[in-house]
Amino acid sequence: MSLLTVGSVAFDKLETPFGKTDKIIGGAATFITLTASYFTRKNNLVAVVGDDFPQEMINVLSDHHINTDGLEIRKGEKTFFWHGRYHTDMNNRDTIEVQLNVMGDFDPKIPENFQDCQYLMLGNTSPSVQLKVLNSLHNRPKFVMLDTMNFWMDVAMGELKNVLKQIDCLTINDEEARILSGDYSLRRAAKTIMAMGPKTLIIKKGEHGALLFKEDKIFFCPALPLEEVFDPTGAGDTFAGGFIGYLAKTDDISFENLKRAIIYGSAMASFCVEKFGSERIQHLLQSEIDDRVAEFVQLSSFEIK
Amino acid sequence: MSLLTVGSVAFDKLETPFGKTDKIIGGAATFITLTASYFTRKNNLVAVVGDDFPQEMINVLSDHHINTDGLEIRKGEKTFFWHGRYHTDMNNRDTIEVQLNVMGDFDPKIPENFQDCQYLMLGNTSPSVQLKVLNSLHNRPKFVMLDTMNFWMDVAMGELKNVLKQIDCLTINDEEARILSGDYSLRRAAKTIMAMGPKTLIIKKGEHGALLFKEDKIFFCPALPLEEVFDPTGAGDTFAGGFIGYLAKTDDISFENLKRAIIYGSAMASFCVEKFGSERIQHLLQSEIDDRVAEFVQLSSFEIK
Numbered sequence: 123m124s125l126l127t128v129g130s131v132a133f134d135k136l137e138t139p140f141g142k143t144d145k146i147i148g149g150a151a152t153f154i155t156l157t158a159s160y161f162t163r164k165n166n167l168v169a170v171v172g173d174d175f176p177q178e179m180i181n182v183l184s185d186h187h188i189n190t191d192g193l194e195i196r197k198g199e200k201t202f203f204w205h206g207r208y209h210t211d212m213n214n215r216d217t218i219e220v221q222l223n224v225m226g227d228f229d230p231k232i233p234e235n236f237q238d239c240q241y242l243m244l245g246n247t248s249p250s251v252q253l254k255v256l257n258s259l260h261n262r263p264k265f266v267m268l269d270t271m272n273f274w275m276d277v278a279m280g281e282l283k284n285v286l287k288q289i290d291c292l293t294i295n296d297e298e299a300r301i302l303s304g305d306y307s308l309r310r311a312a313k314t315i316m317a318m319g320p321k322t323l324i325i326k327k328g329e330h331g332a333l334l335f336k337e338d339k340i341f342f343c344p345a346l347p348l349e350e351v352f353d354p355t356g357a358g359d360t361f362a363g364g365f366i367g368y369l370a371k372t373d374d375i376s377f378e379n380l381k382r383a384i385i386y387g388s389a390m391a392s393f394c395v396e397k398f399g400s401e402r403i404q405h406l407l408q409s410e411i412d413d414r415v416a417e418f419v420q421l422s423s424f425e426i427k
Numbered sequence: 428m429s430l431l432t433v434g435s436v437a438f439d440k441l442e443t444p445f446g447k448t449d450k451i452i453g454g455a456a457t458f459i460t461l462t463a464s465y466f467t468r469k470n471n472l473v474a475v476v477g478d479d480f481p482q483e484m485i486n487v488l489s490d491h492h493i494n495t496d497g498l499e500i501r502k503g504e505k506t507f508f509w510h511g512r513y514h515t516d517m518n519n520r521d522t523i524e525v526q527l528n529v530m531g532d533f534d535p536k537i538p539e540n541f542q543d544c545q546y547l548m549l550g551n552t553s554p555s556v557q558l559k560v561l562n563s564l565h566n567r568p569k570f571v572m573l574d575t576m577n578f579w580m581d582v583a584m585g586e587l588k589n590v591l592k593q594i595d596c597l598t599i600n601d602e603e604a605r606i607l608s609g610d611y612s613l614r615r616a617a618k619t620i621m622a623m624g625p626k627t628l629i630i631k632k633g634e635h636g637a638l639l640f641k642e643d644k645i646f647f648c649p650a651l652p653l654e655e656v657f658d659p660t661g662a663g664d665t666f667a668g669g670f671i672g673y674l675a676k677t678d679d680i681s682f683e684n685l686k687r688a689i690i691y692g693s694a695m696a697s698f699c700v701e702k703f704g705s706e707r708i709q710h711l712l713q714s715e716i717d718d719r720v721a722e723f724v725q726l727s728s729f730e731i732k
Contacts, residue, residue: 210611211611306515306516307652307653307654307655307656308652309652309653309654310654312652327635330632330635330636331635331636331647331649333652339725340652340725340726341726341727341729342636342649342650342652342726342727344636344647344649344727345647347612347613347614347617347638347645347647348612348614349612349614349615350612351612378729378730381729382729382730382731382732385729385731415731416731419731420644420645421645421646421647422646422647422649422727422729423728424646424683424686424687424690424727425683425687426687426690426720426721426724427687
C-alpha cells in the first residue's frame with residue numbers, strides 16, 4: 123500500500139561527545155521516508171526546502187525510490203536548519219541555533235498522484251499544518267499517524283487537540299504523554315489521550331523502549347541495549363518510519379501486526395543511532411534488518427511453563 | 428530446594444502522597460522471604476531484631492512457613508528503624524530518620540539446620556557481613572545472589588569487590604551499575620561488572636523493567652505499566668524474592684529458567700507497590716500470581732512472520 127509522509131526536510135549540524143558534522147541532511151520526513159523505503163516502494167514525500175538544498179541530497183532520496191514530486195523547492199529561500207549539541211549522557215541536548223526559513227510558512231500541497239495514499243504519516247510540524255493536510259485529502263486514508271512534541275502543547279494545545287480527533291495513531295514520548303494528559307501514570311495518561319481521538323497510542327521511552335496502547339490492550343516493546351549511542355538525532359522519526367513503513371507493506375492494522383510494526387520501528391531506530399544523522403539508515407542491508415529483528419526476538423522472548 | 432536469606436528485618440515508617448503509616452514490618456529479608464514463600468516451603472531466614480519487635484510480626488513470617496530459627500532477638504536492644512518520605516513522582520525519596528540499632532553490628536549466625544541450603548540470597552547489608560556469611564557456610568550453595576546499593580560503593584568498594592568475586596548473581600539498579608562500572612552504557616557496564624565475578628547480572632530499571640545478563644546473553648524483562656504506585660518500599664526486595672524463590676522451587680539455573688524467574692520477580696514486585704509495605708504480598712492468592720504472570724506474557728509476546 124502507498125505511504126504519504128508530510129514533514130520537514132532540513133539541514134542539521136550536530137555535535138555529540140563523539141564528534142561534529144557540517145550541514146548534513148536531516149528533518150523528520152527525511153528519516154521517516156528513508157526508513158520506510160526498506161518496506162515499501164510506494165513512498166511519497168511532501169516537504170519544502172530552499173534552493174540552497176543540494177541536488178545530491180535529493181538524489182539520496184530518489185535512490186531510495188522515494189517519490190519527491192511533492193518536494194517543493196522555493197527559489198531564493200533557505201532550507202530549515204537546526205544546530206544541536208548533545209550532552210555526555212546523550213539523553214539531553216541543547217539547541218544552538220534554529221533557522222526556520224522555508225518551514226516558517228510551510229504550506230504543504232498534495233500532488234494529485236499522492237491523493238490515493240492509504241497510510242499517512244504526519245511528521246512533527248505545527249498542528250494547524252497537520253490539520254490542513256488532512257483536510258486537503260480527497261479521501262481519508264486508512265491509517266493516519268501523527269508525531270508531535272511538547273513545544274506544540276505549549277503554544278497550540280487547542281489546534282493539537284483538534285487534529286488529534288481525526289487521527290488513528292499518535293506517537294509521543296513519556297514526558298509529552300504526561301504533559302498532554304496531565305497525569306503521571308502512563309497507563310492512565312494513555313486512557314486520557316486515547317479519549318482525545320487516537321485509538322492507538324505509542325509512548326516512546328528512548329533507551330527504555332516503547333509502550334503500544336490500543337483500546338484496552340498494551341504491548342511493551344523493548345529497546346536494544348546498545349554499547350554505544352553515537353548520535354540520537356532522528357531516532358524517533360526512524361522509529362515512526364519503520365512502524366508505518368511496515369504497516370504500509372503488510373496492510374494489516376490488527377493489534378498483532380501493530381506489535382510487529384513497533385518491533386521493526388525499534389530495530390530501525392537502533393541502527394539510526396550508530397552513525398551521524400541518517401548515514402546508517404541510508405545504507406542498510408535486508409539481512410542486517412532481519413538479524414536485528416531476530417535480536418529483538420531473543421531479547422524479549424520467554425516461555426512460562 | 429532450600430533457600431537461605433540473610434538480611435534486615437526492620438520497622439519502617441512510611442509517607443507517600445497517598446498516606447502515612449506508623450511503624451510497620453519492613454526490611455529486605457522480610458520482603459524477600461515473604462515473597463519466596465509463594466514458591467518454596469524451605470524458606471530460611473537469618474536476621475536480627477531487638478526485643479521491641481512484636482511477636483505478631485514474627486507470627487506473620489511463621490504463618491508463611493518461613494523458618495525463623497535464625498532470627499536473633501537481642502535483649503535490651505532495638506530493631507533497625509527507617510522512616511522515609513516519597514516525592515510525588517514516587518521515583519525519589521528522602522530518608523527522614525534511620526536508627527541502625529541492632530543492625531549496627533549485625534553478626535549473622537547460620538543455624539546448623541540451614542547449612543545445607545542450595546540457594547542463598549544475601550540481602551542488602553555491608554559487604555563484609557555478606558562475605559562473612561559466605562565464609563561461614565560449610566559448603567558453597569549452588570547459587571548465590573547478592574543485593575547491594577550505591578552507599579556501599581561509596582564507603583566499602585574494596586570489600587564489595589571482594590564479595591562480588593564469590594557470587595553467581597548480582598542485582599543492582601541502573602544508577603548503581605553505572606557507578607560500579609564507571610560506564611554509562613548499561614551493555615558495557617554489564618560486561619565490566621560480570622568480569623568482577625558474577626556470571627549473572629540483573630540491572631533493575633524500576634518502572635522501565637529490568638535487564639538480565641548472563642555471559643553474552645541478554646533478556647529484557649518489562650515492568651507492568653501500573654495505574655497507581657501506592658508505595659514502592661520493598662519492590663526491589665520483592666523482585667529478588669520472586670526471582671530466587673522461583674529458582675529454588677524449580678532448581679534450574681539455565682538462562683531460559685532465569686528468564687522465567689525474572690518475570691515472576693517482576694510480577695511479584697507489581698503487587699508489592701499496590702499497598703503499604705509488605706501488606707499486599709502477605710495476602711496473595713496463587714490465582715492472582717498466575718493471572719499477573721499471564722499479563723506479562725500478554726504484555727511482551729509477539730510473533731515475527
